[in-house]
Amino acid sequence: MFKTKTKILQLTVTLTACTFLLVPMILSVMAGVTANYFQGISSGLTLKWVFRVWELYADSIFLSMWLAITCLIATLIIGLPAAYGLARHPGWLSRLLEEFISLPLAVPGLALALALLQLYGSMKGFRASWTFILVGHVLYTLPFMVRSILAVLASMDLKTLEEGAASLGASPWQRFRDIVVPNAMPGILAGALTVVTLSIGEFNLTWMLHTPYLKTLPVGLADSYASMRLEVASAYTLVFFVLIVPLLMAMQWASARAQRISQ
Amino acid sequence: MTFRLTNTAKTYPDGTRALLSTELTVNNGEIVSLLGPSGCGKTTLLRIIAGLETPDAGSDIWFDEDNVTSLPVERRKVGMVFQSYALFPNMSVRANIGYGLKMQKLPKQEIDARVTEVLEMCQLQKFSARAISALSGGQRQRVALARAIAPRPRLLLLDEPLSALDASLREVLRDELAVLLREFNITAIFVTHDQDEAMAIADRVAVMSNGRVVQSGTPEELYRNPNSAFVAGFVGNAMLLDGKNTGNVLILEGGELKLPSEGTGQNVFVRAEDVKIDDNGPLCGQVETITFLGTHYRIGIKGITPNLLTSVFAGQSAPKVGQRVKVAIGPEALMLLPEGAV
Amino acid sequence: MVSGESEAGWAIYLDILRKPRYLNTLVLTVLVSLATTVAALAISTTAGMFLSRNRFKGRGILLSIMTLPLAFPGVVIGFLIILLGGRQGLVNQITPGHVVFAYSVVGLFLGYLYFSIPRVLLTVMAAAEKLDPELEEAARTLGASPYRVVVNVILPGLMPSLVAAGAIAFATAMGAFGTAFTLATNIDVIPMVIYTEFTLSANIAMAAALSIVLGIVTWALLLIARSLSGTTVAAGG
Numbered sequence: 143m144f145k146t147k148t149k150i151l152q153l154t155v156t157l158t159a160c161t162f163l164l165v166p167m168i169l170s171v172m173a174g175v176t177a178n179y180f181q182g183i184s185s186g187l188t189l190k191w192v193f194r195v196w197e198l199y200a201d202s203i204f205l206s207m208w209l210a211i212t213c214l215i216a217t218l219i220i221g222l223p224a225a226y227g228l229a230r231h232p233g234w235l236s237r238l239l240e241e242f243i244s245l246p247l248a249v250p251g252l253a254l255a256l257a258l259l260q261l262y263g264s265m266k267g268f269r270a271s272w273t274f275i276l277v278g279h280v281l282y283t284l285p286f287m288v289r290s291i292l293a294v295l296a297s298m299d300l301k302t303l304e305e306g307a308a309s310l311g312a313s314p315w316q317r318f319r320d321i322v323v324p325n326a327m328p329g330i331l332a333g334a335l336t337v338v339t340l341s342i343g344e345f346n347l348t349w350m351l352h353t354p355y356l357k358t359l360p361v362g363l364a365d366s367y368a369s370m371r372l373e374v375a376s377a378y379t380l381v382f383f384v385l386i387v388p389l390l391m392a393m394q395w396a397s398a399r400a401q402r403i404s405q
Numbered sequence: 406m407t408f409r410l411t412n413t414a415k416t417y418p419d420g421t422r423a424l425l426s427t428e429l430t431v432n433n434g435e436i437v438s439l440l441g442p443s444g445c446g447k448t449t450l451l452r453i454i455a456g457l458e459t460p461d462a463g464s465d466i467w468f469d470e471d472n473v474t475s476l477p478v479e480r481r482k483v484g485m486v487f488q489s490y491a492l493f494p495n496m497s498v499r500a501n502i503g504y505g506l507k508m509q510k511l512p513k514q515e516i517d518a519r520v521t522e523v524l525e526m527c528q529l530q531k532f533s534a535r536a537i538s539a540l541s542g543g544q545r546q547r548v549a550l551a552r553a554i555a556p557r558p559r560l561l562l563l564d565e566p567l568s569a570l571d572a573s574l575r576e577v578l579r580d581e582l583a584v585l586l587r588e589f590n591i592t593a594i595f596v597t598h599d600q601d602e603a604m605a606i607a608d609r610v611a612v613m614s615n616g617r618v619v620q621s622g623t624p625e626e627l628y629r630n631p632n633s634a635f636v637a638g639f640v641g642n643a644m645l646l647d648g649k650n651t652g653n654v655l656i657l658e659g660g661e662l663k664l665p666s667e668g669t670g671q672n673v674f675v676r677a678e679d680v681k682i683d684d685n686g687p688l689c690g691q692v693e694t695i696t697f698l699g700t701h702y703r704i705g706i707k708g709i710t711p712n713l714l715t716s717v718f719a720g721q722s723a724p725k726v727g728q729r730v731k732v733a734i735g736p737e738a739l740m741l742l743p744e745g746a747v
Numbered sequence: 748m749v750s751g752e753s754e755a756g757w758a759i760y761l762d763i764l765r766k767p768r769y770l771n772t773l774v775l776t777v778l779v780s781l782a783t784t785v786a787a788l789a790i791s792t793t794a795g796m797f798l799s800r801n802r803f804k805g806r807g808i809l810l811s812i813m814t815l816p817l818a819f820p821g822v823v824i825g826f827l828i829i830l831l832g833g834r835q836g837l838v839n840q841i842t843p844g845h846v847v848f849a850y851s852v853v854g855l856f857l858g859y860l861y862f863s864i865p866r867v868l869l870t871v872m873a874a875a876e877k878l879d880p881e882l883e884e885a886a887r888t889l890g891a892s893p894y895r896v897v898v899n900v901i902l903p904g905l906m907p908s909l910v911a912a913g914a915i916a917f918a919t920a921m922g923a924f925g926t927a928f929t930l931a932t933n934i935d936v937i938p939m940v941i942y943t944e945f946t947l948s949a950n951i952a953m954a955a956a957l958s959i960v961l962g963i964v965t966w967a968l969l970l971i972a973r974s975l976s977g978t979t980v981a982a983g984g
């Protein structure tokens with residue numbers, strides 16, 4: 143029957159795609175814990191490559207975490223008031239501003255990095271410090287934070303809520319603290335997890351902005367792919383998976399929750 | 406076409422028994438309404454008839470002499486009007502109405518001619534080129550009807566076709582629909598949970614409760630001779646006279662009533678329009694509520710049954726709240742029904 | 748990116764079209780991106796419709812597998828393709844003869860596809876959940892075959908999201924640097940040319956000009972995508 147034939151076809155496509163996506167991940171995990179990948183699994187399982195990665199690249203892992211945390215703080219400090227302002231004063235100017243903030247989202251990281259290098263490349267002290275990479279990460283992740291918060295704020299009647307609070311004697315700061323922030327929390331949480339996930343995985347910008355003394359996790363990965371044996375590169379990728387996968391899951395959960403709330 | 410369904414049941418994969426073994430016959434050209442409270446299985450039954458839901462094994466559905474039980478929906482030649490109308494937003498009114506004819510691969514001229522004819526019948530000529538999004542609720546409803554009948558289906562199915570409209574429009578379209586369906590001269594099954602709608606449109610009403618058809622008959626039959634407490638209550642809001650039944654006499658808090666026939670083990674029901682305020686009545690109560698409804702009053706009387714007993718009072722000067730009144734109920738107005746769940 | 752204007756002026760943009768090296772790069776990038784878009788749309792729409800319409804054991808696992816790569820940067824995906832099609836890759840090991848495709852256009856295409864499938868899938872599934880199942884049923888009561896239902900009801904309903912997802916996939920592939928960085932050692936695609944012009948040839952004006960062209964193209968595409976579906980998806984990779 144046609145109906146079942148279609149279903150079988152659909153299932154085949156789905157399973158093929160899953161295989162295509164899953165097999166390399168499995169290969170990578172396997173290679174990371176195999177003593178000698180070329181001889182195969184029979185050479186035995188080992189964690190020595192993971193320890194090796196730790197020796198070689200621990201710095202890059204810590205730098206990435208540090209960058210992610212500072213990036214999160216920066217995007218919160220800028221993004222929360224920005225989203226609040228945009229939600230509170232809708233109009234063409236806000237739309238334009240939103241579009242402007244979102245620009246780094248649409249422009250490839252490579253182009254963004256070139257622009258940053260052209261603008262600040264000559265400021266030697268800044269160029270060589272981790273804050274230069276941070277600026278790139280903030281530029282790239284800020285739109286996600288703003289949009290995530292904005293989506294939640296836009297779905298509630300912020301103006302009436304605030305007027306209600308004001309009529310009860312709340313000052314602007316108290317209204318922001320007691321009404322806006324608690325109600326925007328699902329959006330803030332989703333935005334925060336997105337920012338951290340993206341920052342830890344960011345490569346395109348970072349590769350252009352990094353210096354030999356400042357390697358982030360993905361930069362280190364690229365480095366190991368080019369110069370290390372396959373097992374080390376795989377073990378490093380495994381470390382990355384262990385870090386990023388829980389973050390991704392938390393992010394998807396938080397985003398789904400924020401979306402449910404904003405409907 | 407004569408439609409017949411035997412031993413048809415439906416158990417959903419999650420175990421919900423939405424429809425228990427059901428029999429239903431609809432004669433050629435008859436308009437039957439499935440009436441029942443929310444969740445009683447009306448939509449499920451309609452979808453089984455359409456072929457959108459597979460019934461449990463053992464079920465049989467007949468269109469005249471054809472057994473269509475395993476025929477897929479697209480080959481059953483039924484027309485269906487959905488609750489949400491389900492008009493295709495990517496097509497104009499004309500294209501929507503012509504879609505079923507296009508699926509039959511009719512020549513273009515014939516499609517055009519038939520669509521034009523249907524547009525006229527439903528008074529939609531003016532809107533033929535419009536997008537669906539540019540129609541009002543009532544117009545959408547008519548387009549949905551036009552689309553369903555354009556391919557001349559063997560059986561027309563309507564699932565609460567008026568429920569998406571607001572109350573005032575609903576009443577107008579209800580009468581319009583009743584006229585149109587007769588004009589089409591088509592066999593139709595019409596789902597609703599509104600008794601007025603069912604009575605206004607249908608030749609025959611099948612009352613459903615908890616997954617089965619409990620009684621089927623003309624609106625008058627159901628009203629006059631309900632076969633169960635449920636039907637009496639659902640059609641025409643009959644009230645239970647809760648008291649002690651001695652067989653010949655019903656002893657209530659506010660007096661005694663003679664029963665028209667031997668009534669041991671029976672429940673006694675009455676409708677509000679048969680509860681008369683009458684100085685010579687055998688029952689005695691006190692007025693608790695009065696609602697003025699233009700042509701008449703609804704009066705709630707306490708002290709006769711455990712619940713308020715409602716009376717329809719058509720006179721000029723209604724009694725006052727708190728006033729004690731005498732009430733009469735003619736023996737012919739009492740409905741004796743076997744005891745059971747109300 | 749301001750430097751491009753003054754000395755070389757607009758002439759440099761003409762260079763992109765005049766010099767075969769740049770023009771060929773442009774054509775190849777567009778072709779690979781188009782192929783990626785078409786393949787990702789076909790695969791993800793099929794899988795997305797299947798996953799959103801059927802509830803079965805293991806569905807959650809399939810869905811997780813297909814969305815996991817969302818968090819992988821392009822470099823990692825490049826490496827995964829090497830594990831599949833490189834010299835020590837799975838395909839080369841299990842097939843007789845020498846089958847290495849990771850560093851060819853095929854490898855690049857697969858890398859981009861790996862990147863795009865999850866993104867398109869999520870867009871399609873979000874749109875599929877919003878499709879009204881009654882529309883499909885209505886078409887079937889009017890006699891439409893399953894094929895007709897797809898053509899007349901499902902695809903038109905999904906169309907805005909498909910266009911949006913396609914634009915995102917295309918823009919992403921055009922600007923993908925990480926994947927190209929690991930795989931395209933022998934092939935010229937625009938992001939790699941920008942990179943080499945900038946770092947190796949120090950031809951900053953050309954790197955800037957190419958970046959601007961690329962930036963405008965992806966920005967415009969994503970603007971279209973956003974106006975059609977309202978999703979926020981990052982370019983890059």
Ligand SMILES: Nc1ncnc2c1ncn2[C@@H]1O[C@H](COP(=O)(O)OP(=O)(O)OP(=O)(O)O)[C@@H](O)[C@H]1O
Pocket residue numbers: 417418419421422423441442443444445446447448449450598
């Ligand atoms: N797909 C389904 N899976 C499981 N149970 C279902 C499904 N569809 C309906 N039901 C259940 O079957 C019963 C009958 O549902 P149905 O939709 O037929 O009721 P209905 O009489 O049309 O009600 P309404 O007047 O509210 O439309 C309900 O208890 C409902 O919850």
Ligand SMILES: [Mg+2]
Pocket residue numbers: 447448449
């Ligand atoms: Mg229903």
